[in-house]
Amino acid sequence: xxxxxxxxxxxxxxxxxxxxxxxxxxxxxxxxxxxxxxxxxxxxxxxxxxxxxxxxxxxxxxxxxxxxxxxxxxxxxxxxxxxxxxxxxxxxxxxxxxxxxxxxxxxxxxxxxxxxxxxxxxxxxxxxxxxxxxxxxxxxxxxxxxxxxxxxxxxxxxxxxxxxxxxxxxxxxxxxxxxxxxxxxxxxxxxxxxxxxxxxxxxxxxxxxxxxxxxxxxxxxxxxxxxxxxxxxxxxxxxxxxxxxxxxxxxxxxxxxxxxxxxxxxxxxxxxxxxxxxxxxxxxxxxxxxxxxxxxxxxxxxxxxxxxxxxxx
Amino acid sequence: xxxxxxxxxxxxxxxxxxxxxxxxxxxxxxxxxxxxxxxxxxxxxxxxxxxxxxxxxxxxxxxxxxxxxxxxxxxxxxxxxxxxxxxxxxxxxxxxxxxxxxxxxxxxxxxxxxxxxxxxxxxxxxxxxxxxxxxxxxxxxxxxxxxxxxxxxxxxxxxxxxxxxxxxxxxxxxxxxxxxxxxxxxxxxxxxxxxxxxxxxxxxxxxxxxxxxxxxxxxxxxxxxxxxxxxxxxxxxxxxxxxxxxxxxx
Numbered sequence: 001x002x003x004x005x006x007x008x009x010x011x012x013x014x015x016x017x018x019x020x021x022x023x024x025x026x027x028x029x030x031x032x033x034x035x036x037x038x039x040x041x042x043x044x045x046x047x048x049x050x051x052x053x054x055x056x057x058x059x060x061x062x063x064x065x066x067x068x069x070x071x072x073x074x075x076x077x078x079x080x081x082x083x084x085x086x087x088x089x090x091x092x093x094x095x096x097x098x099x100x101x102x103x104x105x106x107x108x109x110x111x112x113x114x115x116x117x118x119x120x121x122x123x124x125x126x127x128x129x130x131x132x133x134x135x136x137x138x139x140x141x142x143x144x145x146x147x148x149x150x151x152x153x154x155x156x157x158x159x160x161x162x163x164x165x166x167x168x169x170x171x172x173x174x175x176x177x178x179x180x181x182x183x184x185x186x187x188x189x190x191x192x193x194x195x196x197x198x199x200x201x202x203x204x205x206x207x208x209x210x211x212x213x214x215x216x217x218x219x220x221x222x223x224x225x226x227x228x229x230x231x232x233x234x235x236x237x238x239x240x241x242x243x244x245x246x247x248x249x250x251x252x253x254x255x256x257x258x259x260x261x262x263x264x265x266x267x268x269x270x271x272x273x274x275x276x277x278x279x280x281x282x283x284x285x286x287x288x289x290x291x292x293x294x295x296x297x298x299x300x301x302x303x304x305x306x307x308x309x310x311x312x313x
Numbered sequence: 314x315x316x317x318x319x320x321x322x323x324x325x326x327x328x329x330x331x332x333x334x335x336x337x338x339x340x341x342x343x344x345x346x347x348x349x350x351x352x353x354x355x356x357x358x359x360x361x362x363x364x365x366x367x368x369x370x371x372x373x374x375x376x377x378x379x380x381x382x383x384x385x386x387x388x389x390x391x392x393x394x395x396x397x398x399x400x401x402x403x404x405x406x407x408x409x410x411x412x413x414x415x416x417x418x419x420x421x422x423x424x425x426x427x428x429x430x431x432x433x434x435x436x437x438x439x440x441x442x443x444x445x446x447x448x449x450x451x452x453x454x455x456x457x458x459x460x461x462x463x464x465x466x467x468x469x470x471x472x473x474x475x476x477x478x479x480x481x482x483x484x485x486x487x488x489x490x491x492x493x494x495x496x497x498x499x500x501x502x503x504x505x506x507x508x509x510x511x512x513x514x515x516x517x518x519x520x521x522x523x524x525x526x527x528x529x530x531x532x533x534x535x536x537x538x539x540x541x542x543x544x545x546x547x548x549x550x551x552x553x554x555x556x557x558x559x560x561x562x563x
Binding site for chain 2: 175
């Protein structure tokens with residue numbers, strides 16, 4: 001979490017962006033679909049990292065906000081025939097309010113109690129999606145989301161996703177590198193000290209939760225439109241676990257780490273599923289490697305390699 | 314300026330603080346002395362909102378402050394340091410002080426104010442004051458002990474206090490670091506016309522800073538007065554000074 005973006009980081013961002021822009025030129029439907037989904041998960045993981053990396057709390061229920069954004073957008077677009085912009089904006093606001101409500105309770109607690117309460121609320125969201133059949137479609141899922149004509153085409157949808165994710169990521173970058181982000185890190189490092197310089201630490205954690213939930217809602221809304229449907233699995237705790245692993249794999253002490261983790265895990269899952277049906281086993285092994293050898297994730301590994309190379313020169 | 318009325322604090326029946334009536338006068342440099350376990354740190358924690366009193370009250374400029382959370386009390390102008398180092402160990406020295414300035418200026422909920430170089434000059438001024446300018450980009454947790462203490466002082470000063478509360482500011486320091494700290498504390502309180510309340514074990518430090526001393530023993534204030542008066546107080550000698558003065562000069 002450096003202050004300013006270094007030259008190499010800036011170059012990395014621009015190269016990535018150029019590559020992402022050129023993806024549809026390869027004319028591969030498979031490639032476009034994979035990258036679209038990676039972008040969505042990257043934003044999802046980046047949003048979670050505001051809670052994990054910046055505020056220092058672990059959420060086991062981040063899928064709830066992904067699902068709230070996704071379902072709200074699905075319902076407004078399809079059941080109520082709203083246009084894209086009002087539906088999308090309203091979904092984000094609804095997610096924000098839901099996150100604010102849950103955060104009010106969760107931020108009273110810390111550590112494992114915080115984590116368990118986030119899990120409890122996410123199970124509640126899952127139960128609502130599951131049982132409120134008339135609105136959400138229950139366990140059949142909300143199928144047949146009406147996607148507005150302008151983005152109802154693979155390449156168009158891809159660029160829509162790319163623009164939204166890039167804009168959201170830029171916004172998140174500024175938030176994480178703002179006076180707010182700096183103070184949030186201080187709260188993570190030493191909440192007592194932060195309190196004694198005049199910081200209301202609970203309010204800081206509340207805002208971190210709301211920011212994280214809101215951006216997860218954006219990812220969820222795009223996800224629903226991409227799959228033309230929302231399913232209860234998106235609110236289930238396993239979904240929260242997946243994004244948590246993505247964040248840890250990429251590295252929670254780096255802003256872009258979770259996005260790298262999301263891409264890596266997603267691609268590994270795709271490859272593994274082509275050869276075996278034992279993805280959960282592979283996932284378990286990945287988790288072991290992270291916990292034992294890569295505490296700071298891939299971003300931490302890259303930092304170590306860089307300093308090793310710099311040291312040997 | 315700061316008063317406590319009949320202040321009590323019990324922990325599961327153990328009386329840590331009993332019936333303290335204390336007055337801090339504006340501009341004075343007041344030391345609280347007493348043996349280990351006398352309740353000095355508890356007294357500090359009660360004043361700064363880290364602990365809530367079991368009974369009694371704390372008033373600052375006449376307003377009731379007991380019951381307020383620490384982040385509100387510091388905004389009123391009471392900043393403290395801690396006996397055990399209390400910094401952000403994985404952040405840089407610069408960031409440690411900068412965060413305090415962000416909070417002091419109510420910028421901590423500014424989502425789009427870039428943190429980079431924010432309050433750079435003010436941070437550098439404070440670090441120059443405590444002689445840490447050379448370590449500005451170092452990781453705070455990797456500083457030598459004495460330097461971490463100085464950093465703690467800079468963090469407290471960043472809150473722009475009227476009353477500075479220092480809990481054992483020289484504990485664990487070498488003699489030369491201690492001498493430097495005394496000079497620094499005297500300079501800062503004078504140049505910023507701060508009111509100072511501090512606890513200290515080392516009697517030579519107490520006598521070279523304080524213009525008033527209170528003796529705390531078993532949670533009660535036994536004596537309060539000018540250094541010479543307290544020094545003469547027989548009971549105080551018996552409880553505390555006898556061994557400690559000998560210890561300090563040894």
